[in-house]
Each structure stands twice: as structure tokens, then as C-alpha cells.
Amino acid sequence: xTDSRSQILGGIAKSLGRISGDAQRAAARERIAAHARNxxxxxxxxxxxxxxxxxxxxxxxxxxxxxxxxxxxxVPDAVAGYLAGHNLPAELRAAPDxxxxxxxxDRRPTLTVSTGRARDADAVSLTGAFAGIAETGTLMLxxxxxRPTTLNFLPxxxxxxxxxxxxxxxxxxxxxxLRAQAGSFEGGMPRTVNMVTGPSRTGDIEQTIQLGAHxxxxxxxxxxxx
Amino acid sequence: MESTAHxxxxxxxxxxxxxxxxxxxxxxxxxxxxxxxxxAQRLPEFEALRDQGRxxxxxxxxxxxxxxxxxxxxxxxxxxxxxxCRTAEEAREAILGICxxxxxxxxxxxxxxxxxxxAVNDHLEAHGLIPIETDLGExxxxxxxxxxxxxxxxxxxxxxxxxxDAFRAAHTDLPPxxxxxxxxxxxxxxxxxxxxxxxxxxxxxxxxxxxxxxxxSTIIVTNEGNGDLTQTLxxxxxxxxxxxxxxxxxxxxxxLLRLLARSATGQEFSAYTTFSTGPRRPGDLDGPEEFHVVxxxxxxSALLGTEFQEVLRCIRCGACMNHCPVYGSVxxxxxxxxxxxxxxxxxxxxxxxxxxxxxLPNASTFCGRCEAVCPMRIPLPKMMRHWREKEFxxxxxxxxxxxxLGVWGWFARRPGFYHAAARMTARMLRRAxxxxxxxxxxxxxxxxxxxxxxxxPAPEGRTFQExxxxxxxxx
Numbered sequence: 001x002t003d004s005r006s007q008i009l010g011g012i013a014k015s016l017g018r019i020s021g022d023a024q025r026a027a028a029r030e031r032i033a034a035h036a037r038n039x040x041x042x043x044x045x046x047x048x049x050x051x052x053x054x055x056x057x058x059x060x061x062x063x064x065x066x067x068x069x070x071x072x073x074x075v076p077d078a079v080a081g082y083l084a085g086h087n088l089p090a091e092l093r094a095a096p097d098x099x100x101x102x103x104x105x106d107r108r109p110t111l112t113v114s115t116g117r118a119r120d121a122d123a124v125s126l127t128g129a130f131a132g133i134a135e136t137g138t139l140m141l142x143x144x145x146x147r148p149t150t151l152n153f154l155p156x157x158x159x160x161x162x163x164x165x166x167x168x169x170x171x172x173x174x175x176x177x178l179r180a181q182a183g184s185f186e187g188g189m190p191r192t193v194n195m196v197t198g199p200s201r202t203g204d205i206e207q208t209i210q211l212g213a214h215x216x217x218x219x220x221x222x223x224x225x226x
Numbered sequence: 227m228e229s230t231a232h233x234x235x236x237x238x239x240x241x242x243x244x245x246x247x248x249x250x251x252x253x254x255x256x257x258x259x260x261x262x263x264x265x266a267q268r269l270p271e272f273e274a275l276r277d278q279g280r281x282x283x284x285x286x287x288x289x290x291x292x293x294x295x296x297x298x299x300x301x302x303x304x305x306x307x308x309x310x311c312r313t314a315e316e317a318r319e320a321i322l323g324i325c326x327x328x329x330x331x332x333x334x335x336x337x338x339x340x341x342x343x344x345a346v347n348d349h350l351e352a353h354g355l356i357p358i359e360t361d362l363g364e365x366x367x368x369x370x371x372x373x374x375x376x377x378x379x380x381x382x383x384x385x386x387x388x389x390x391d392a393f394r395a396a397h398t399d400l401p402p403x404x405x406x407x408x409x410x411x412x413x414x415x416x417x418x419x420x421x422x423x424x425x426x427x428x429x430x431x432x433x434x435x436x437x438x439x440x441x442x443s444t445i446i447v448t449n450e451g452n453g454d455l456t457q458t459l460x461x462x463x464x465x466x467x468x469x470x471x472x473x474x475x476x477x478x479x480x481x482l483l484r485l486l487a488r489s490a491t492g493q494e495f496s497a498y499t500t501f502s503t504g505p506r507r508p509g510d511l512d513g514p515e516e517f518h519v520v521x522x523x524x525x526x527s528a529l530l531g532t533e534f535q536e537v538l539r540c541i542r543c544g545a546c547m548n549h550c551p552v553y554g555s556v557x558x559x560x561x562x563x564x565x566x567x568x569x570x571x572x573x574x575x576x577x578x579x580x581x582x583x584x585x586l587p588n589a590s591t592f593c594g595r596c597e598a599v600c601p602m603r604i605p606l607p608k609m610m611r612h613w614r615e616k617e618f619x620x621x622x623x624x625x626x627x628x629x630x631l632g633v634w635g636w637f638a639r640r641p642g643f644y645h646a647a648a649r650m651t652a653r654m655l656r657r658a659x660x661x662x663x664x665x666x667x668x669x670x671x672x673x674x675x676x677x678x679x680x681x682x683p684a685p686e687g688r689t690f691q692e693x694x695x696x697x698x699x700x701x
Contacts, residue, residue: 005310008469008523012291015530021292028292028474031285032440035475038278041271041484058494117511120425136495145509153454171480186507187304189441192458193501200451201497204363205409206386207254207379213362214417214424215451215498 037172044135044170051134055167056223058137062198063211064219071226075161076108078222083111083124086218088157093122097146100128100161117148118155125151125216126159131174132167132221136197139221140174143192144185152194158216160196163224171195227345227373229578231562234585241556247383251557254382258548261492262599269488279485280603282478283539287530293439293472294521300442304504306517314344317522321346321431321464324518325355328462330428336446336453337361338433339377339542340466340522342564343577346431357431358423360452362416369396375558377565378490378544383557386412420452430456430514434467435541436482437519440475443501444519447486449493454500463502463514468522470538482541485601490543525577533612537572539602546596546606552589561586568596572609580613584622587613645691652685659684 013021046054056066069078083090090108094100096115105113118125127147131140139160143149152158168174182188200215211217230237241247266272286293298308309324311317317340325333333355335341347357347368359368363380367373369392374380381389390406393415405411432453434444444465446453457463473479487493506513529535547553547567558566563574563583571586587610596606617623618631637644659665664681668674676682 004312004316007312008310008521008527009291009294011523011527012294012469012530015527015532016288016290017531024289025292028289028296028439031474032296035440035477037477038282038481039271039274041269041275043269062494062497120421138495138499143510143513144507145511148511149454149458150512153451153458171483172477175476175480187300187441187503189304189443189501189503191503191505191507191510191513193443193503194454195495195499195501196497197493197495197499198497200449202362202413202450203491204361204366204379204381204450205389205412206250207257207382208409210409210413212417213413213450213452214360214420214455 040170040172041135044173046134046169048167051169052164052167052223055132055134055137058134059198059221060137062137063201064137064198064221066221066223068223068225070224072102072161072224073104073107075103075222075224076105076111079126079159080108080111082159082220086157089123091122092124092126092159093118093151093155094126095128095147095151097128100126103161118150118153120154122155124157124159125155126161127151129160129162129166130193131177132162133169133171133174133195134167135170138171138195138197140178141194141196142178142185142190143194144190149192149194152196153215156212156216157218157220158199159220159222161222161224227342227564229563229574229582231574231578231583231586234560234562234589237560237562238556238589241560246385246388247557250383250385251554254379255548255554258492258544262489262545262548263492265488265492265494268494269484272485272488275481275484276601276603278481279541279601280539282473282481283541283602284536286473287470287535287538290469290472290527290530293474294469296439297437297442297472298521300439301504301517301519302442304442304517306442306504306519309518309520311520311522312524314522314524317344317466317520317524318346318349320520321466322349322353322355324462324464324516325350325429326353328429328516330355330462332423332427333357333429333431334360334423334427334456334460335364336430336432336448336456337364337380338431338466339374339564340433340468341431342374343524344466344522346466358420358427360420360424360456361448362413362450362452365416365420366392369393373559373564375566376544376547377542377567377569383559424455424459427456427460429462429464430458430460431464431466432457434465434471434519435486436479437467437472438474438476438479438501439472441501441503443503445479445499445501447483447496447499449491449497451498454498457500457502457514458512461514462516462518463505464518464520465502466520466522468524468526470526470540486541486543489545489599489601529576534572534576534609536604537569537576537606537609539604540569540573541602542569543601545599545601549595549599551591551593551595556589561589568606568610569604572604572606572613575613575616580616580620581622584613584617587611587617645689648689649692652689653687655684656687
């Protein structure tokens, strides 16, 4: 395998007609250190209020649903109402995420909330998000001990609690926020970063879009404005 | 995958007579085209992003070895493993080795064209493992025991009735009289069947749309979520990617992501874009314990520095085949190897040889739509011409064609003779044509193919040169 490695790398250098790769190595290091932005669409550079509006519009376009609530105190009612409205069981499998600790679940005693990774039988999951990206209505979810990835994919219904201040314009803004918190992740990058844009879908049967292929059939975003 | 590219003419003829295939091609193609056009139009910066994407990938290719080294060191830093493979065989062995070491029985797979290229399923099966495709399209064609016919829509050629037949034949533990007419019912059944498989798999294999040198991350772009279940639930995650997939930074990959979904399906963004960086971390409640990246060359490094280097910019969106009149007439299987359509007509000869795949770069009208929609602005028609030149240099075309070109070449080098012959032919054809100015048949056997299905408009009687001279004389 080591032999294959040197043959591939040597073959590349030879094909490119190079003797030493020092100049190239320096250029590559510089590009990575600078990680400069390329062209950012105007759509990704709105003011914060318009960003939130665009995020909501784009998320709705891809068949996510959005409920705006004034603060975390209003989340239990919003979630219970959503579950009842869709005839879903009043049982949540939630991420053990401290960011969700301030949600006063005891206001809705009929709602059962357990925490941990997703299990087969879990019908509804609830997680936070790292960011919302306005340009395409995309959620950025990052893994960690308090944020198991399975919650984003196994249950039929995924509810995400997103604060308005977490909404950014473009993907690059989300990367900047992630870099700013690099210390919280081993090596600066979480194990898994999921960019989620609407519920699961497929066009594999006669190219007609159907929701709920393997991942969640429903994606519901509770947007906390305060 | 066993190539049948050498029998493209026969494959194409069969495809043209296949009613189901023709129905499916007619049904699905315009949708792809309209959706892409709408998505491109909605983003005013789309054309400028294409320029940046092209420049960015050109930069990567000129620095490919150093970005691969950087990517590798980041993967290793995060506790992952990188396996360098020169050939399909080395990659198959590497993957089998990882599976055997993990004591695997069942292996789930996300969609990967590289996996098709190296035919990893056959290899795993031959060694007693059970590979299970989890992308719905791939699952359908695995049940039907056939290769994909499109790089982003593997079951592009299959009707929903055929899907239902395949499901009834495979899912024998379900009630035989269950309804399977609607796509909804088919999807629900596939979801149910594959859920069991995700849970029992020991190894999950995915492809990668991009690799990020800055972070050592691998990226999959999907809509179904199957790739994420494939890589999150088993103990071992194996990523298989070709060396041309590496990109410097998260900013750079963001630029390419803005182009990929819009060019492919016309979506603003695919449902799931997932960045994976190493195995499960301390305290994590889920995720794979091992993370392997199998890096495949398989002839790509040899394209650098040649007239085919630019094809390595390809991000596998499928726009070229969605807009190709030839692909639209014969579908993907006719091409006979992994990559169909215009990009296949350039890549396949590079990977399996011009002798085997020589028909493919000839299966083009040179209408140029592939290049017009390629997000990476790859000059595909120009490269097909390069392959035709190579074919000529290596004397691979049929004798009649070479002789014909020889005769033409003789005349082309002797303008006096050329003009005289052209004048004679133009007059002869004029006289042979009917009153409608069309020729119903041509005399020589090698020319009669042209008039078998259509008329040839006859020349007006004088050559272009004569008309031009007359026009200049008037001025």
C-alpha cells in the first residue's frame, strides 16, 4: 500500500512535469490557511431580519414546516400542538443537549421526553441545530456526545429547535461560526456535520419526487425568535 | 463491470427498439432539463460560479499530489485510515480486507460510481459477504441484477411496474396480493425492507462527492438519507473515492456545492450534505468505530498533463447526459460501461482503452449542449474529437472509413482536383435527385446507411466555391 501511495503521488508529479513540489506545497498551504471566500450570492448577504424570512421561505419550499415561537418557554406547547395535529404519539426522543435544557417540558406533563441516541422504535426526535443557512433553508447539525447523529435520520419525524440568532446568510458564514468554536471539537471539526434541507426524498421511481425515502418523512423547525 | 462498449452499435439498436426504455427516456428527460434551467436562472451568480468552479478545479489538478497528502494527514490525525489504490483490483482487495478484519457478514452501501467502477459487490459476494445497496435506485437495479443507466439516477430506465415486479420477486415474506401500483407504496416497502438491513450491517460503504484537504473530511450529497444511515449505524465506515475528488477548503467546497445540485436535479440544495471526519469520538453515542478512506487512481493520474486533464474537473452531476440527444435516444446501458453520456464518452476510453470504447466518442452529434450545461465547463466535444484522432492514429477505425478518409485526404491536399471532383459530384447528385430536391438513396453501400431512414437534401448544382466566386465577382 505504501508502494501504491508513492507510485500514485509520484505519477501525479511526473504527469504534471514537476521535479520538486515545494512551490506547490507552499501555495496549497497558503490557500488552506487563508481559506478565502469565493463568490457569495447576493441572496446570502441580506440583513438579519430578511435572512430569517428567506430561511423560512426556502425551508417551506423544500417541504419542511416552520413554527415561529417567541421564546424557549413556548416550545413545549408548539411541539405538543404539532404532534397532536399530525396524530403522532406524545413521545419525544431528544438530544441530551444542554442548549435544550432551558425548555420547560413540565408545562406539558402529557409529553414524554427521553434523551439519548435514536432507537428503532422512536417515532419523533427533537434536536437543536448549530446554524440555519438562509440561502437554501438549510440546517447545519453537528455531532458530539450531546448530539447523536442517529436522531437526525432514524425517526419518522424530526423536530429541530432553531434560534433566530443562529440563522446566517450563506454556508461560509456557518463555517466561520464553526471555526470560531473550533475549540469545542477535537481537531476543530465535528465528526459529522449534517446539512439538512427539508425531509428525506427520492426521485428514483420514474423521476417523480416522493418524500420520506429512508430518512425522516417530516422535518419540523421550531424557530425561536427571542 | 464487464464492458460491452465495443458493441455500442448493437446495444444502441436494441435500445431504440425497447419500448419501455423509450417511454422512460421520453418521460423523464425534459423534467431534468427544465428543473436545471429554472435553478440556474434563479441564481444570478450561477454563470460566475461556474467560472470559479472551473478555475478552482484547475488549481486543484495542478496541485493534486500535495492536496492529497494534506487530506491524508488530516484523516490520520483524526484517527482514520487512508488506503491508496492504483487499480480497481487493489481497491477491491483493500475493501475486502477491511470487511474481513471486521468479521463482517452484511455490508450496506450508499450510492457510489467508484464502487461500480471497481465492481466491489461481485468481489464481496465471491468471498461470502452480502452487499446491500440502500439507495432506492441502486437497490432496484441490484434486485434486477443490472448496472446503473445514469450516474445520479441509477434506475432511470425502469418503470414503476418493473419496480413492483422486482419487489414481488424479492420480498417473498410480504403478502403477495399487496398493492404496489403507486410510487408511494413502493417507497414505503423499500424503506421497511432496508431498515432491517441498516441495523444488521457490520460495515457501511459510501462514495464521496468531495474530499476536503483542510479538514480531512469526506462529503456525501444525497436526498434519501440512506447514505447517512449506511455510515452511522455499522461499526466500520469505508469511504471509496477517486483521487480527483479532493478540494482545498470548506469555502471551496461550498462553491462547488452551489453548482452540484442545481446542475444535477435542479434542486437549490440536496436534502442531505454530510461531512464526515474520522471515527466516533470519546463520549459519542453513535457513529462508526473505524473510518477508512480508499483512494482510487485507476488511470486518472495518467490523464494529468494530457489533452484529457480537464475531464478530471467533473463533479458527476449528470447534466451532460440529461441534455445529450444521443443519451436521450439510447439511454445509459447502450454505452456499455460505468459512465454513460458525453462524460462517459471521454472518461471510458481513458479508463478502459480506446480500443474497447472507441465507439463512444463517435456517438455524438457535436451539438455542444453537454459543454453548454457542464458546471465545470469541461470541453467535452473537443475531447471526443481528441479520442477520434487517437483512434485514427492507432488505426482502429474500419478499413472502409480509413480508406474513405484517405481518398478525401488525397483530394484535400490537391485543391485543383478537389474543386473539380466537388463540381462533378454536386452536378451528379443534382441530376440524380427528384423534383423535390431530395435523394432517397445513395449508391455506395457505405453511404446508404445515411438514407436508410431519411432523405439527403441534394446540392443545388454548384459548389460553395463557385457561388462564392460569383458573389465576389458581383461586388
